[in-house]
Amino acid sequence: MKKILLIATGGTIASRPTAEGGLAPAITSDELLAFVPELADLGRIDAIQLYHLDSTSIGPAQWQGIAAAVRQNYDRYDGFVITHGTDTMAYTAAALSYMIQDSRKPVVLTGSQKSIYNRDTDARNNLWRAVFYACSPQAWGVQIVFDNSVILGTRARKTRTKSFNAFSSIDYPETAIFRDRRLIPFLPRPLGSRPVRFYDKLDPAVFVLRLVPGMRADIIPLLEGRYHALVLESFGVGGLPGGDDGPLFAAVRDWCAAGHLAVFTTQVPHEGSDLAVYEVGRAAKALPGVVEARDMTPEAVIAKLMWALGQSQTREQAQQLFLTPIQRDIL
Incomplete structure (x- = not known):
């Protein structure tokens, strides 16, 4: 039987009602397993309680903690299942995709829209499917298992706030799907036998600026000395209002001249950016220090920037x- 380590971090799946009427993480990792006793039929499952956090409170420090827990236990287990809140699960999945590379063992994130404490809930099905996938010989890499879908960690986004099918794979096929309790794989394990690589350094000094019509440029100089990279969520395929004669262009030019990175992405959910299409983007694309996110998800852009900055001594x-x-973060 496969040996799986359950790493619990909190989230809705592990929440109970509070005296004030809200929900807060309180159910332990061992209690999660007890709610789904049929998991014992899938493999030997051990559990650790890493955090008791709403996922809105999970960020780079917790990503490092999760990656360290996987690294410390990597040789002892065949796979890992991480229970996590849904709101930032895609960020964590992307971050772990960069911090745990070329893993032949699955690192699976799951959670739920309703607590496992409730009678009618998606939590038990999601947890069962996550462990089933982790035990499967077709499993690999960092994935999100949610509802009936298995989604690559770098391609996942939360696209619904309440529905059980909360996550979508953006511009890329799902790794596998479930039909009832039957796993149907679509994407095979990657070829090659590179050893797993772990990374622990992140630089969270990344600022995301969403452009809106009429935005002033004076916010960008205020970021100097506080952030090392700027992500610009632009319109359509990308560009700056006013083109190379506008104040936004001048602010981005000065930002890059100070040695920082500026990453252009798009507010549009699908198909990515392409600064070369319009004149308002071509001048920005030519600036040293400007890069394009292309078809990367916003979560992957942010997590990858933090990882890349953490491994680097220079902007280049x-x-x-x-x-x-x-x-598969860039296609």
Whole structure:
């Protein structure tokens, strides 16, 4: 039987009602297993309680903690299941995709829209499917298992706030799907036998600026000295209002001249950016220090920037790492 380590971090799946009427993580990792006794039929499952957090409170420090827990136990287990709140699960999945590379063992994130404490809930099905996938010989890499879908960690987004099918795979096929309790794999394990690589350094000094019509440019100079990379969520395929004559262009030019990275992405959910299409984007694309996210998800852009900056001594090194495709994040 496969040996699986359950790493519990909190989230809705592990929440109970509070005296004030809300929900807060309180159910332990061992209690999660007890709610789904049929998991014992799938393999030997051990559990650790890493955090008791709502996922809105999970960020780079917790990503490092989760990656360290996997690393410390990597040789002892055949796979890992991480229970996690849904709101930032896609960020964590992306971050772990960069911090745990070329893993032949599955690192699976799951959670739920309703607590496992409730009678009618998606939690028990999601947890069962996550462990089933982790025990499968077709399993590999960092994945999200949610509802009936298995989604690559770098391609996942939360696209619904309440429905059970909360996550979508953006511009890329699902790794596998479940039909009832039968797993149907679509994407095979990658070829090759590179050893797993773990990373522990992140630089969270990344600022995301969503452009809106009429936005002033004076916010960008305020970021100097506080952030090392700027993500610009632009319109359509990308560009800056006013083109190379506008104040936004001048602010981005000065930001890059100070040695920082500026990453252009799009507010549109699908198909990515392409600064070369319009004149308002072409001048920005030519600036040293400007890179394009292309078809990366916003979660992957942010997590990869933090990872790339953490491994680099220069902007050029960070830029090269950011533009290197990892686990299908750039197509």
